[in-house]
Amino acid sequence: MHAFEPLMRLWRGLSRPWSLPAREAPAGSAGSTQTPAADGCAAPPTDWIGEAAAARSRASEARARKLLCRMLSPSQLQELETHGCFTVEAPGRGRFCILPRTTFNVFHMQTGNLYCCNTEAFVPLSDLMLAQKLLLEHDPDRFFAVANCRPEVFAGPWEQQLRRALNREPDRTPRQGQASGLHSLR
Amino acid sequence: MKTLRILDSSGDRVFTFDESAASAKARREAEALFTRVLSNGATAFKVNRGEGRSDEKVADFSTLENETVVVPRVVGG
Numbered sequence: 001m002h003a004f005e006p007l008m009r010l011w012r013g014l015s016r017p018w019s020l021p022a023r024e025a026p027a028g029s030a031g032s033t034q035t036p037a038a039d040g041c042a043a044p045p046t047d048w049i050g051e052a053a054a055a056r057s058r059a060s061e062a063r064a065r066k067l068l069c070r071m072l073s074p075s076q077l078q079e080l081e082t083h084g085c086f087t088v089e090a091p092g093r094g095r096f097c098i099l100p101r102t103t104f105n106v107f108h109m110q111t112g113n114l115y116c117c118n119t120e121a122f123v124p125l126s127d128l129m130l131a132q133k134l135l136l137e138h139d140p141d142r143f144f145a146v147a148n149c150r151p152e153v154f155a156g157p158w159e160q161q162l163r164r165a166l167n168r169e170p171d172r173t174p175r176q177g178q179a180s181g182l183h184s185l186r
Numbered sequence: 187m188k189t190l191r192i193l194d195s196s197g198d199r200v201f202t203f204d205e206s207a208a209s210a211k212a213r214r215e216a217e218a219l220f221t222r223v224l225s226n227g228a229t230a231f232k233v234n235r236g237e238g239r240s241d242e243k244v245a246d247f248s249t250l251e252n253e254t255v256v257v258p259r260v261v262g263g
Binding site: 056060064124127134138 | 258
């Protein structure tokens with residue numbers, strides 16, 4: 001064995017991107033794809049870790065989405081299905097659109113300003129949207145005490161398009177007891 | 187039966203309890219957790235209150251109704 005063989009093995013292992021799983025050649029293909037085991041290096045156990053994490057993430061988001069849909073008023077639910085976002089009325093502050101992303105996702109419909117306020121603990125996106133809805137509707141002072149604001153110049157074409165579309169739609173009444181329809185979603 | 191939902195990375199953790207003696211332990215645990223998360227900056231809201239009543243912020247465990255959602259502490263992003 002060459003004196004540098006252990007170091008060379010280590011280098012071969014390090015030079016392989018850990019996040020990229022080794023692809024096996026499709027059956028019948030003439031490719032010379034080499035599996036990690038073939039050159040003496042064991043495959044890093046990232047495949048199943050990544051899949052498990054992704055599955056957990058999907059399950060969490062599905063659970064959060066179900067809760068969000070149950071908490072929205074019929075009009076907000078319709079907006080979510082139509083536009084992928086929904087609007088809320090913050091008492092004394094105006095109407096805001098909550099967009100499906102994690103940063104600067106609260107859009108003031110009148111001014112076009114974007115606000116960013118996240119939960120300190122990681123939560124799925126739909127839970128974040130629910131948290132922002134509850135805070136804006138029932139504790140706006142807390143929301144605006146911590147939220148960072150970007151002026152409207154940072155709003156992109158999607159936000160502007162949403163602003164036009166949502167402003168065209170007739171105002172809908174906020175959720176009052178969910179007497180209609182939403183119970184069927186539980 | 188009352189439900190306490192605490193938003194977390196799994197979606198939410200659910201704690202159920204009622205005023206009966208049988209669920210006294212569950213109620214005590216839920217109260218301890220509720221007090222602890224609120225003291226850490228979380229905010230709780232009564233939701234799905236029925237009879238046309240809108241959601242409401244709540245800070246007192248004894249006034250919880252059917253369903254409560256607890257939002258973790260928020261920070262500027």
